[in-house]
Amino acid sequence: MKITDIRFGMLRVPLKTPFKTALRTVEAVEDIVVTVHTDTGHVGYGEAPATAVITGDTHGSIVEAIRKFIAPRLIGQEIANLNHITQLIQSSLEKNTSAKAAVEIAIYDLFGQLYGAPLYKMLGGGDPVITTDITISVDYIDKMVADSLSAVDRGFESLKIKVGKDIGVDIERVKAIYAAVEGRALLRLDANQGWTAKQAVYAICMLEDAGVRLELVEQPVKAQDLDGMKYVTERVHTPIMADESVFGPTEVIDLIRMRAADIINIKLMKTGGISNAIRIADIAALYGVECMIGCMLETSISVAAAVHVAVAKANVITKIDLDGPSLCAFNPVDGGVIFNESEISITDAPGLGIREIRGLEALPA
Numbered sequence: 001m002k003i004t005d006i007r008f009g010m011l012r013v014p015l016k017t018p019f020k021t022a023l024r025t026v027e028a029v030e031d032i033v034v035t036v037h038t039d040t041g042h043v044g045y046g047e048a049p050a051t052a053v054i055t056g057d058t059h060g061s062i063v064e065a066i067r068k069f070i071a072p073r074l075i076g077q078e079i080a081n082l083n084h085i086t087q088l089i090q091s092s093l094e095k096n097t098s099a100k101a102a103v104e105i106a107i108y109d110l111f112g113q114l115y116g117a118p119l120y121k122m123l124g125g126g127d128p129v130i131t132t133d134i135t136i137s138v139d140y141i142d143k144m145v146a147d148s149l150s151a152v153d154r155g156f157e158s159l160k161i162k163v164g165k166d167i168g169v170d171i172e173r174v175k176a177i178y179a180a181v182e183g184r185a186l187l188r189l190d191a192n193q194g195w196t197a198k199q200a201v202y203a204i205c206m207l208e209d210a211g212v213r214l215e216l217v218e219q220p221v222k223a224q225d226l227d228g229m230k231y232v233t234e235r236v237h238t239p240i241m242a243d244e245s246v247f248g249p250t251e252v253i254d255l256i257r258m259r260a261a262d263i264i265n266i267k268l269m270k271t272g273g274i275s276n277a278i279r280i281a282d283i284a285a286l287y288g289v290e291c292m293i294g295c296m297l298e299t300s301i302s303v304a305a306a307v308h309v310a311v312a313k314a315n316v317i318t319k320i321d322l323d324g325p326s327l328c329a330f331n332p333v334d335g336g337v338i339f340n341e342s343e344i345s346i347t348d349a350p351g352l353g354i355r356e357i358r359g360l361e362a363l364p365a
């Protein structure tokens with residue numbers, strides 16, 4: 001099975017409700033879809049969101065990175081040589097992790113199709129059913145409480161509460177949600193870099209003292225402020241998780257050795273795809289550090305790939321934040337992983353199992 005062509009499309013899917021974090025507000029998923037074509041007629045699917053505020057990647061940069069730097073190296077390559085292809089992708093240019101991820105996902109999809117096995121089996125196997133949390137956007141307190149109760153009624157047992165807007169209101173937001181859902185759902189907070197280190201310690205200690213039990217707090221301070229992450233991690237009981245602070249394996253090693261966080265959030269769009277996500281999981285396992293696997297605003301194309309990785313690396317990926325498809329107003333994918341609110345399950349279809357993507361707008365090759 002040899003690569004013959006790489007094509008692009010734009011996928012637009014409205015969100016059920018605006019997604020609001022300390023960094024941005026978004027009303028629709030608008031992602032680049034990559035299809036990798038082969039001489040056997042098999043097609044691999046990948047996806048990349050333009051999360052410029054986190055990865056620096058835009059629609060234009062994703063398409064240009066693939067068109068000019070990645071695709072020319074891959075045409076003619078044999079899918080069976082997976083490690084060689086991932087090395088070609090990763091070394092084709094610096095950064096541009098979302099572009100690399102989209103292409104890698106499509107290549108891994110084809111690798112599974114080549115051997116007639118679902119991707120998670122090619123990655124080592126596991127239990128093909130996992131449970132995700134759901135994100136509660138930062139908003140007025142009453143709205144966040146109502147959204148949290150509605151999520152719990154839909155069966156979500158873990159809520160990822162967005163904070164990081166105003167420290168005083170943030171504390172009240174979390175207290176109100178905790179009181180409303182106590183005993184029915186676990187709470188994770190994600191400040192998306194919105195606090196200073198001292199504010200984070202103040203807020204988390206206030207919540208701890210008030211008896212609010214939090215599963216973890218994600219990325220309390222600026223991405224580059226590793227000293228700030230360490231400062232917070234050392235001063236609170238609640239586990240601290242690094243998200244925007246770590247993209248690839250070497251950054252993860254540095255962060256773990258600094259003891260700057262307790263947990264790592266792996267996202268394919270930060271790692272540049274599946275190969276580095278697996279490396280990070282293996283590194284974390286060596287150090288005895290737990291991981292979450294998360295997503296950006298992505299549909300069930302690229303999130304499916306993250307699900308396969310989560311299943312195969314369940315020994316170390318103990319927390320799942322793969323709610324992108326649940327946030328979308330509809331599922332544009334025919335086939336693939338089944339997203340049913342909090343429960344996500346993988347079928348026996350080869351690769352990612354995607355048959356078709358509805359509503360894809362073709363972009364020039």
Ligand SMILES: C[C@H](N)C(=O)N[C@H](CCC(=O)O)C(=O)O
Binds near residue numbers: 134190
């Ligand atoms: C969608 C996911 N639950 C999530 O919250 N991801 C954010 C970043 C998403 C974005 O801004 O596109 C995160 O974990 O920080």
Ligand SMILES: [Mg+2]
Binds near residue numbers: 190192218219243265
């Ligand atoms: Mg985060």
